Amino acid sequence: MTSSLYTRRKGSFNLVEINTGVASCLQLLEISRKLGLGLSPEEMKTVQVYFNKEQRSPTDVELQTIAQTWSEHCCHKTFKGKIHFNGKEIDSLFKTFISRATEEINAPWCVSVFEDNAGIIRFNQDYGIAVKVETHNHPSAVEPFGGAATGVGGVIRDVLGVWADPIACTDVLGFGPLDFDYHKLPSGVKHPKYVYTGVVGGIGSYGNNMGIPTVNGAIYFDESYTGNVVVFCGCIGLLPLKKFKKNAQPNHIILLAGGKTGRDGIHGVTFASAELTEESEEISRPAVQIANPIEEEKLKRAIIEIRELNLASAITDLGGGGLSSAVGETAQNYGCGATVELEKVPLKDPGLAPWEIFLSESQERMLLIIPKENLEKALETFEKEEVEATAIGKLTLEKRLKLVFHKERVADLNMQFLFKTKKSVKSASIQKTNLEEPFFPEPENITETLLQLLAAPNIASKESVIRTYDHEVKGNTTLKPLQGAYGGPNDAAVIKPLEGSNRGLTISCGMNPNYGKVDTYWMAASAIDEAIRNNLAVGGRKISLLDNFTWGNPEKPDRLGALVRACEACYDFATAFGTPFISGKDSLYNESPLGPVTPTLLITAIGIIPDIHDTVSMDVKTPDNSIYVVGQTRRELGGSEYYRLKGFLGRDVPKVYPMQTKETFRAITKAIDLGTVRACHDLSEGGLGIAAAEMAMAGDYGIELDLNLLPKEALNRNDLLLFSESNSRFLVEVSEENRRDFETSLEPSIFSKIGKVKKNKKLTVYGVDQKTIIDVRLAELRKSWKGTLSSGCEL
Amino acid sequence: MKREEIRVCLLRVGGTNCDSETQRAFQELGVQTENVHLNEMVKRKNLMEYQGLVFPGGFSYGDYVRAGAIWAKRLIAKLGNELKTFVEANRPILGICNGFQVLVESGLLPGFEGMSAYPEATLATNVPQGYNCRWVHIKNENKGRCIYTSKIPRGEVLRIPVAHSEGRFLFPKQKEQELLDNLYEKDLVVFRYCDNKGEYAEGLFPSNPNGSFHDIAGICNPEGTIFGLMPHPERAIFWWQQPDWTRQKNWPRYGDGKIIFESLIRYLVKKG
Missing domain, CATH: 1.10.8.750 (Phosphoribosylformylglycinamidine synthase, linker domain)
Incomplete structure (x- = not known):
C-alpha cells in the first residue's frame, strides 16, 4: 500500500x-x-x-x-519542554531548576556552563578544567563491552571538543544482582554477570589504552538495573583558558578528522530515545559503535597540537547523530549555514547511502572548523600523527544546510526550521505510596550484622574492579582511589594537573538510588550532599556539580513526577550550598521487559584543593589519636543498606537540613585548613559502622567507639545508631596535640569525640548500655568486605 | 659529558601514552629529552644525535597482535640499521612496560648473543588474568652489569607501580632452566618481584603481579646497556605519587623510581 x-x-x-x-x-x-x-x-x-x-x-x-x-x-524534549504538575505549568525543568540555580549562585569560578560539549570552570588564573559526564545505558545493554568502551570514548571527545586535554576519567555503574536467577531472565535481557564483566572490561580497555587514568567511580547493584544497565562515563580535561576560542565564520572549512565512517552506530540516537525490548538486540545491534581507542589517542595528540598552533576557529565531537548533529549544531551556534560534500567523507564501506554517511555514529571522529589559510598546516598536523583528515565542506552565510553527493543535491534544509523545535507538553503526577517503617528487634549479634553488611554488594570492596583500571598513568594521581596496602576506599580522587603548581583537583560523586524508591526529592538531596561531603573530606572546595539522570519513560506521568521532584531538590540544595551545576545529561526511556529503571541521579562534584600537601585520606594513621563524629545521627534508615539486608525498604529516608549542614561543611574545611585532621571519611551506605570499619581496615589499626557519645536525635538502639545513613556526617581522626584547635574550629556545628584509634587491629564498639556489642579483628572484617566481588586473589 | 648536554630520545608511535611522565622524570634530573614519533625519526634518521633512547609505556598500535609485537616489527623494518649502530655504540636503551615488551619482541632483550632475529622470551598474559594496576616491590639482583642499577645497592628493595595485562616473563618451557642459568651467568637478571620485606614473591600474587617466571620484573642485555622492566619508575619520582604519602608526617621528596634514571644519567655523564 x-x-x-x-x-x-x-x-x-x-x-x-x-x-x-x-x-x-x-x-x-x-x-x-x-x-x-x-x-x-x-x-x-x-x-x-x-x-x-x-x-x-x-x-x-x-x-x-x-x-x-x-x-x-x-534536543532534550523532556527537560526543555513544558510539564503540567500539581496544577502548575513548569516551563522547562532545565531552566527552572538546573540552570537557574547556577545563575543565582553566580559562582566566580564558572567559565562556560551548559553551552558546549563540556562545562568549564576556572582552575587558576591561566587554566580551566572541563568536565563532562555522559550516559551510555542503551548501547551497554545490547553490547556491554562495546557500549561501555564507546561511552568512555565519547565523553573523552566531549572534553576534546572544548580544546581540553583529557586528564582523568570517572565511571559510575549500575548492574542487576550478580546472582540473578537465570530462569527469571526474560528473553532479550542479558545476565547481570555478563553485563558486569563486559562493561567493566570496556571501560578499563578504553581508558587504559588511551592512557587516561580512571580515578573515581562507584558500582551499585539494584534489581531494576537487571534489564536497564546504568553506565555513566565522565571525563575531566585541562585547557589554557586563552585557547578557549570560538570564532567560526562563513567560508571557514569544515574538516572531518579521525576514524573512517561506517555503518556502525546508525540510529543510536533514536535507539537511545526508546524503550528496550526483546527485539532490541536484533534491531539495535548496528546502533552500537565499535571502539578503537588508539585512533582516539592519535586524534587527541593532533587536536592538542592544533590548539597550540591556533589553527581552528571551532571544534566539536561527533557523537549522537554523527555528522548531522555536529555540522548542524556548529552552523547553528555560529549563525551560519553549511554545505557538505558527502562523497568526500572517508568510508569504511563504499556502499553507504548518503543518509547513512550523514547519520553514522562511527567512533573517534571530530569536526573542526578551519579558516582557509590554516588548512594546509592543519592537514599536515593530522598527517604527522597518522590521523586521516578531510575537508568536507564549509560554513555559509546563507542559513541553510545543503548536502551534496557527487554534485547532486541530496538535502537542502532551512536552519531555522531544523532547529526550531516545538516545546513538548507532558503531564506529571506523584504516585502515592503506602510505605511504612519496619519493626524488628535489635539483633543479638551485631558483629554478625556488620560482617553481613560489609559483604553486601553495594558496600563490598570494589578493588577487583578498580585494579583493572589504570589510575596512575600520567603520574598525576595524588590521592588514588584505593588507599594503602589494604585498598581503603578514598572519598574523592585528587589530581595534580600542572607542573610547578601544588594546586589540586578533587573529584567525587554521590548517588543514592535506593532512597528514590521512597522519595526522589530526598534521593537527589542526598546525592548532592554525598558528592559534596566526599569532596570536602579530602580537602576540596569551590565545588561545582554535574547532574546525570537515568530515568524511565517520561511519557508516563509517575516517572515524570518523580523527575520533577528530583529537579526541585537539585535547585534547592545547589543554591543552599552555593555549588553550581556546570553540565549535565539525561538518559530517559530506560525501560525493559523487567520494568523501568529505578530513578537514578548521579551527582559528580569537582572541587579545588589549593595545596595538595593538605590532602586528607580516609585511613586512620596513629594509635591513641581521637575519633570524632561530625554531624547529627537521626533515625533515617529508609532505603538504607541495613534495612535492605533485613528485607525492608522503610519510609524515613535520610533528609538534608541545609542550615545545619552548611555549618558542618564549613567546619570541616576549616579544620582541614588548620591541619588538624589526620583522616576523614564520609558516612554513607552502612553509616557509622561501615565508615569506622573502612577507616580501620585501610589504616591497619583498630578503632574503639562508644555509641553513648554519639550526637543523636530520637534514637537509642545500637543497630540503628550504627547503621543509620543520616546525611552530612564525617568521621575524623585527630591527634592529641590538635584536639583543642580542632574543636574550636568546629564550633558551633554538631560534633563529639566518640572513640580512639587503637594499636590492637580490632574494631570495638560499646553500645548504649555500655556493653561491648562489636569486638572483631580487622582480618575478619576484610575477609567479608573483600569476599563478595573478589576475583579470588586480593589480599 | 655534562648532564645538561645529554639528549635522550623518547620514541613514540600511535598508542604510546606514558611519554609525558617519562619526559618529566628526565627533566627533573636536568636532562634534555625529545619526544619523537617513529615516522619523524625515519624521516630524520638522526638517532645517533641522542645519547640515550627510551621506549615509553602504552599500547603501541593497540597491541592487537601481542603486546609490543607490531612496534618491534616496524622498528626493525624502518629503523633497523640506525638501531644497530646505536646498540653497537653501547648507547643505552630503556624500555618501560610496553617498551620492555618491544625490546623483547625485537630480539634486543635478553640478547644472549647480541640482537636475536626471533624473540628469545615473551611477556605473556598475566596470571591471574587481566589488567592490574598496583604498587609492587622489586629487588635489585644485578651484580654490576646493568648501568640502570649502578647506584642501587645489590639486594635493595624498591617500591614502584605496575599497570599492565601482559607482563608475565616467560622462556620456552623446555629451555626454561637453561636460559635462566644463562641469565644469571651473564648477570642479566636486574629486578625480581618480592614482598615489602624483600622476600621473593615465589610466583605468588599480588607480590608477583603477573605470574612471571622466577619473579622476573626486569632484565638487561649482556652489555648492561639495554634494559627493560614492567614496573613504571617514571610514576614513582615525586613524593605525591607515593601511594601512602598521606600517612607519613615527613615524607621523602622523591620516590624509588628516581634512582634508576639517576644511574642511567651517571653512565651517560661518564661515557661522554
Missing part, C-alpha cells in the same frame, strides 16, 4: 524521495516507523507542511536529519 510513498531517485547511488505531499496521518506515521525516525504524528505533520511549502518531496537524508535533530537525545 505504501510503495507509491517512496521513489528511488534515478542515479548510481541509493537515494529515496518520500512523497509526503498528500500523505495521510496514518501514512506519515508509517513513514516514521519504516525509516526508523521516531517522530511523533505532530512532528511528521510539521515536516509535511514544511516540504509542501517548499513545493517538493523530502529525501531520506532530510527526513533522517530532521529526526536526529529533533530526537530526545539531541
Whole structure:
C-alpha cells in the first residue's frame, strides 16, 4: 500500500524521495516507523507542511536529519519542554531548576556552563578544567563491552571538543544482582554477570589504552538495573583558558578528522530515545559503535597540537547523530549555514547511502572548523600523527544546510526550521505510596550484622574492579582511589594537573538510588550532599556539580513526577550550598521487559584543593589519636543498606537540613585548613559502622567507639545508631596535640569525640548500655568486605 | 659529558601514552629529552644525535597482535640499521612496560648473543588474568652489569607501580632452566618481584603481579646497556605519587623510581 510513498531517485547511488505531499496521518506515521525516525504524528505533520511549502518531496537524508535533530537525545524534549504538575505549568525543568540555580549562585569560578560539549570552570588564573559526564545505558545493554568502551570514548571527545586535554576519567555503574536467577531472565535481557564483566572490561580497555587514568567511580547493584544497565562515563580535561576560542565564520572549512565512517552506530540516537525490548538486540545491534581507542589517542595528540598552533576557529565531537548533529549544531551556534560534500567523507564501506554517511555514529571522529589559510598546516598536523583528515565542506552565510553527493543535491534544509523545535507538553503526577517503617528487634549479634553488611554488594570492596583500571598513568594521581596496602576506599580522587603548581583537583560523586524508591526529592538531596561531603573530606572546595539522570519513560506521568521532584531538590540544595551545576545529561526511556529503571541521579562534584600537601585520606594513621563524629545521627534508615539486608525498604529516608549542614561543611574545611585532621571519611551506605570499619581496615589499626557519645536525635538502639545513613556526617581522626584547635574550629556545628584509634587491629564498639556489642579483628572484617566481588586473589 | 648536554630520545608511535611522565622524570634530573614519533625519526634518521633512547609505556598500535609485537616489527623494518649502530655504540636503551615488551619482541632483550632475529622470551598474559594496576616491590639482583642499577645497592628493595595485562616473563618451557642459568651467568637478571620485606614473591600474587617466571620484573642485555622492566619508575619520582604519602608526617621528596634514571644519567655523564 505504501510503495507509491517512496521513489528511488534515478542515479548510481541509493537515494529515496518520500512523497509526503498528500500523505495521510496514518501514512506519515508509517513513514516514521519504516525509516526508523521516531517522530511523533505532530512532528511528521510539521515536516509535511514544511516540504509542501517548499513545493517538493523530502529525501531520506532530510527526513533522517530532521529526526536526529529533533530526537530526545539531541534536543532534550523532556527537560526543555513544558510539564503540567500539581496544577502548575513548569516551563522547562532545565531552566527552572538546573540552570537557574547556577545563575543565582553566580559562582566566580564558572567559565562556560551548559553551552558546549563540556562545562568549564576556572582552575587558576591561566587554566580551566572541563568536565563532562555522559550516559551510555542503551548501547551497554545490547553490547556491554562495546557500549561501555564507546561511552568512555565519547565523553573523552566531549572534553576534546572544548580544546581540553583529557586528564582523568570517572565511571559510575549500575548492574542487576550478580546472582540473578537465570530462569527469571526474560528473553532479550542479558545476565547481570555478563553485563558486569563486559562493561567493566570496556571501560578499563578504553581508558587504559588511551592512557587516561580512571580515578573515581562507584558500582551499585539494584534489581531494576537487571534489564536497564546504568553506565555513566565522565571525563575531566585541562585547557589554557586563552585557547578557549570560538570564532567560526562563513567560508571557514569544515574538516572531518579521525576514524573512517561506517555503518556502525546508525540510529543510536533514536535507539537511545526508546524503550528496550526483546527485539532490541536484533534491531539495535548496528546502533552500537565499535571502539578503537588508539585512533582516539592519535586524534587527541593532533587536536592538542592544533590548539597550540591556533589553527581552528571551532571544534566539536561527533557523537549522537554523527555528522548531522555536529555540522548542524556548529552552523547553528555560529549563525551560519553549511554545505557538505558527502562523497568526500572517508568510508569504511563504499556502499553507504548518503543518509547513512550523514547519520553514522562511527567512533573517534571530530569536526573542526578551519579558516582557509590554516588548512594546509592543519592537514599536515593530522598527517604527522597518522590521523586521516578531510575537508568536507564549509560554513555559509546563507542559513541553510545543503548536502551534496557527487554534485547532486541530496538535502537542502532551512536552519531555522531544523532547529526550531516545538516545546513538548507532558503531564506529571506523584504516585502515592503506602510505605511504612519496619519493626524488628535489635539483633543479638551485631558483629554478625556488620560482617553481613560489609559483604553486601553495594558496600563490598570494589578493588577487583578498580585494579583493572589504570589510575596512575600520567603520574598525576595524588590521592588514588584505593588507599594503602589494604585498598581503603578514598572519598574523592585528587589530581595534580600542572607542573610547578601544588594546586589540586578533587573529584567525587554521590548517588543514592535506593532512597528514590521512597522519595526522589530526598534521593537527589542526598546525592548532592554525598558528592559534596566526599569532596570536602579530602580537602576540596569551590565545588561545582554535574547532574546525570537515568530515568524511565517520561511519557508516563509517575516517572515524570518523580523527575520533577528530583529537579526541585537539585535547585534547592545547589543554591543552599552555593555549588553550581556546570553540565549535565539525561538518559530517559530506560525501560525493559523487567520494568523501568529505578530513578537514578548521579551527582559528580569537582572541587579545588589549593595545596595538595593538605590532602586528607580516609585511613586512620596513629594509635591513641581521637575519633570524632561530625554531624547529627537521626533515625533515617529508609532505603538504607541495613534495612535492605533485613528485607525492608522503610519510609524515613535520610533528609538534608541545609542550615545545619552548611555549618558542618564549613567546619570541616576549616579544620582541614588548620591541619588538624589526620583522616576523614564520609558516612554513607552502612553509616557509622561501615565508615569506622573502612577507616580501620585501610589504616591497619583498630578503632574503639562508644555509641553513648554519639550526637543523636530520637534514637537509642545500637543497630540503628550504627547503621543509620543520616546525611552530612564525617568521621575524623585527630591527634592529641590538635584536639583543642580542632574543636574550636568546629564550633558551633554538631560534633563529639566518640572513640580512639587503637594499636590492637580490632574494631570495638560499646553500645548504649555500655556493653561491648562489636569486638572483631580487622582480618575478619576484610575477609567479608573483600569476599563478595573478589576475583579470588586480593589480599 | 655534562648532564645538561645529554639528549635522550623518547620514541613514540600511535598508542604510546606514558611519554609525558617519562619526559618529566628526565627533566627533573636536568636532562634534555625529545619526544619523537617513529615516522619523524625515519624521516630524520638522526638517532645517533641522542645519547640515550627510551621506549615509553602504552599500547603501541593497540597491541592487537601481542603486546609490543607490531612496534618491534616496524622498528626493525624502518629503523633497523640506525638501531644497530646505536646498540653497537653501547648507547643505552630503556624500555618501560610496553617498551620492555618491544625490546623483547625485537630480539634486543635478553640478547644472549647480541640482537636475536626471533624473540628469545615473551611477556605473556598475566596470571591471574587481566589488567592490574598496583604498587609492587622489586629487588635489585644485578651484580654490576646493568648501568640502570649502578647506584642501587645489590639486594635493595624498591617500591614502584605496575599497570599492565601482559607482563608475565616467560622462556620456552623446555629451555626454561637453561636460559635462566644463562641469565644469571651473564648477570642479566636486574629486578625480581618480592614482598615489602624483600622476600621473593615465589610466583605468588599480588607480590608477583603477573605470574612471571622466577619473579622476573626486569632484565638487561649482556652489555648492561639495554634494559627493560614492567614496573613504571617514571610514576614513582615525586613524593605525591607515593601511594601512602598521606600517612607519613615527613615524607621523602622523591620516590624509588628516581634512582634508576639517576644511574642511567651517571653512565651517560661518564661515557661522554
